[in-house]
Amino acid sequence: MDDFQGRRTDGSTADQRLAELFAFLRRRVTGEYEIDEFGFDPELNEKVLLEALRPLYRHWFRTETLGLGNVPAGSGALIVANHSGTLPVDALMLQVAVHDELGRPLRLLGAHLVYQLPVLGHLARKSGHTLACPEDADRLLRKGEVVGVFPEGFKGIGKPFSERYRLQRFGRGGFVASAIRAGVPIVPCAIVGAEEIYPKIGDIPSLARLLGLPYLPITPLFPWLGPLGLLPLPSKWLIEFGEPIRTDEYAPEEADDPMLVFDLTDHIRETMQRQLDALRLRRGPAFPPIVM
């Protein structure tokens, strides 16, 4: 249990909790709270946004984390994870994992599409994320934040169910260059479980183009069951943080050496694929035998 829940159980009386709640409400309605330059609102994130995700993380997906010691405590790191699941639920769960298990906010680098959309783009900022661009990545890493990135992008999250757990091509390796510039370790991260939440068995490309979306999925439940089809299947999740890959032995200028960046990117991708295969074996079936 995280400390937010913990505090509730140890000793604090109902009156204290109520007083805390009203102090929180008073801060919120009068605007007397702090956000950072990226628009991150730690209080809203911890007390409201993550709180809404925790039941999904704990009870629906029964998420387990491994290798927590591989993320450096108190300094900058770049977590590189596989991306899957049609909708970016894996990003949200990784955020809960890093916050609740490691006590650090996770600053994800998101797609342009997210920041174009009303509500979603600004909610993403409030929960600590920003646009995937070298300027923002460098700035966050320089500040010693834990930054998360999904180098497969839409190619990963939107791939058909038949290609599950096969890593797609990694963009241009911009994330590697950012890590070298900041001299922070790259932590490869495997997420097992997200592939099964919305098995994408088809696509409606024409309608997707019309709506300006990268894909419009057909899953066993969507669009047949309407909004109910948006309910993710309760697969079992494992999140593993792998052995960190050091970048501080390179000079910051070497970030401009494309060959080095390509080689490192390939190396990270291979490491992650091996890690992913092993973790998938370890998890076993995604659903209890009664369901499948």
Added chain:
Amino acid sequence: MNTHTPGEASMTRTVLVTGVSGHIGARVAIALAADPEIDRVIGVDTAPPPSPAGEDGAVLGRTEFARVALRSPDLVKVIRDADVDTVVHLSLVSGPGGSGSGGSGSGGGRSAMKEHNVIGTMQLLAACQRSATVRRVVVRSTTAVYGSSPHAPAVFTEDTEPVEVSHSGYARDATEVETYVRGFARRRPDVTTTTLRFANLMGPGVDSPLTRYFSQPVLPTVLGFDPRLQFVHEDDAVEVLCRTARADHPGVFNVAGDGVLLLSQCVRRTGRPVIPMPSPAFRLVSGLARGARLVDFSPEQLALLSHGRAVDTTRLAAELGWRPKYSTAAAFDDFLRSRGGPGELPRAVVDWLADFVTGR
């Protein structure tokens, strides 16, 4: 960088301040005129400074006022005759017909505004280029040159190229002004040029589209958007301008108070009711308001209220060895205090609720 060496101090004797009838211009002129190391301060503008009770001289202190349009040949004469060595160019109008805090109202729509901002700057710089005495040029610009876009980095440094070049009004004028300043700096490398990109000004005396927005009884916002805003307090703006006018600080600098505020935070601090509306409706309403001259809302203000903007100010802090006294939040709170303080209703409701629940 350079501190007051005696040789340099003897150089800074006559300062020309453009846009002196604007609020910031007048304050800068007064502050410089109070400096014993500066012999003369000449203020120019298209309209005389607003003078309470007709006491002309009292308003600007020692400053001599010359009613000169930037684009008139008289300006060249002023610079030549007075042996001006420092030019502080503050005359940037932020809205057509509006009395942007930089210069006096050059009412007459967008083309007059462009003429004033761009052609005026060209003429001024041309005069400076000819002058044998001008040693230092300080130009007021705006962080609006970075635009407001969901595709831009979250925090702009002075070297960030804007993702989308602004097509409208103030920001475009400022971008063009900066282009001319860069050209001038290339042609006269012996003259120290400083370009200051100010975030939105806030403070008791500031009258800008944004302060007018926050003075409305009801605040419309764009539904689903909560932009990051940054303010610089007028006292800090005046201080930065005076410091760069007194000593050499070449380069381009962002000027903003520390920290950022979300629009939702600003609105909550005002305690006023909000009407979130979908962006097409917001555009329509602000168009109507603009037409009726109720609020002056340009497309770039709309972009700012949708996507926001934040800038990095480390370069200025390193160069001046000084940080703004007011953070973004403190500047906004000071502005609110001057306008009768924040509304207390929301806080009162929570307090009442807390009393009601706990006192049961």
